Amino acid sequence: MNEHTLKFFGEELERLKAEIARMGGLVEAQLADAVAAVAKRDVRLAQQVIERDRKLDILQSEIEREAVRMIALRQPVAQDLRRTVGALKLSLALERAGDYAKNIAKRALVIAESDPITPMTRSIDRMGRLVGTRLKQSLDAYAAADLDRARQIWAADQEVDEHYESLFRELLTYMMSDPRTIQAAAHLLFVAKNLERIGDYATTVSEILYHEVTGDELEGERPKGSGA
Amino acid sequence: MNEHTLKFFGEELERLKAEIARMGGLVEAQLADAVAAVAKRDVRLAQQVIERDRKLDILQSEIEREAVRMIALRQPVAQDLRRTVGALKLSLALERAGDYAKNIAKRALVIAESDPITPMTRSIDRMGRLVGTRLKQSLDAYAAADLDRARQIWAADQEVDEHYESLFRELLTYMMSDPRTIQAAAHLLFVAKNLERIGDYATTVSEILYHEVTGDELEGERPKGSGA
Incomplete structure (x- = not known):
């Protein structure tokens, strides 16, 4: 890229990252509201989450279109290319995370019709906050391109898994x-x-950030694979 | 693209589609084996599925790298661009479908340790075959770029959902x-x-194929959204 193209590309990448941040903020809100809808048996809130999911789909399409346009027009290489593809993949990951929040909201509607299992909804609420914090931290690490932070979050995935296992048994x-x-x-x-x-x-x-910056994969340190 | 580049691009796209077909075939096999492992309480088969999942991850990375390289190098537009991005997105979708097959195999290991619920495993086996057929048909429609077929498969999603609802109640x-x-x-x-x-x-x-060919989205006819 010549100096001129480089400047354009840098600005476009900044805008792309800003869109990712917006999308991430929306997913955090969707998650928090979906969990609150379960815990408080709030049908109206659940419906809002379900409707708002559409916004994530639209944001994802926009980020995808822009990332593809940048690759074709600017022909970035090395880290620039990885960062552009990373933004595209991250938008797809956030859209799916949003789908899971929507699914939680749909279940909140059914759960609100049954007798409350209060201690359980409290456990769900706790797990929801833990996951929300992890998501926020990982998006912050991404925005700051903070590799150390990303690696820490990645290695601490076990905490969520343990929470899940204990909820499952309960x-x-x-x-x-x-x-x-x-x-x-x-x-x-x-x-x-x-x-x-x-x-x-x-x-x-965290994995996407690590790959963007280093070109390598984060592996070997994580306690267990998720496998869906 | 000049005539020369066009020829290269056409060949590269063919290779990409062949890789997608390979990946699709592997996902079909993973699905069939995972369901068989549940139905027959076959721990060894389940372990094979879990190990083989790595192949899908590798294929996905290869397809992604190649698709991105083609976009940057050939700068395709219109349908050519949509087909290249479509292949990339399809590889990600197939990798995730493979993750779900792996997760079924992991559960087969746990289920094999409990007393058999024979009528239920039979129902699972039936649903597995239905889903396998749908996956195969949609991949065939994709390979043949058959829009009518894709639209039919897309609209018949309800059948799987009904199967799921009935299994859930059972x-x-x-x-x-x-x-x-x-x-x-x-x-x-x-x-x-x-x-x-x-x-x-x-x-x-089906949605990816429809978008590749027409540039539009398949919508409005499908009975219900999945929402994760």
């Missing part, structure tokens, strides 16, 4: 001791799983 | 009538959900 215990809780608990099982997957996307954000 | 009934089945049934709930998601990816294949 929910099964409820189901066994009181069959009337089975339907609501089954939906809460999926809520917990969706939270775990959103947590995986926090990990994905 | 599993809950088992759990309620015999608490000893709760743990295995909870894992089967997730197996059924994973199958539904793989079915969603068959729909995604």
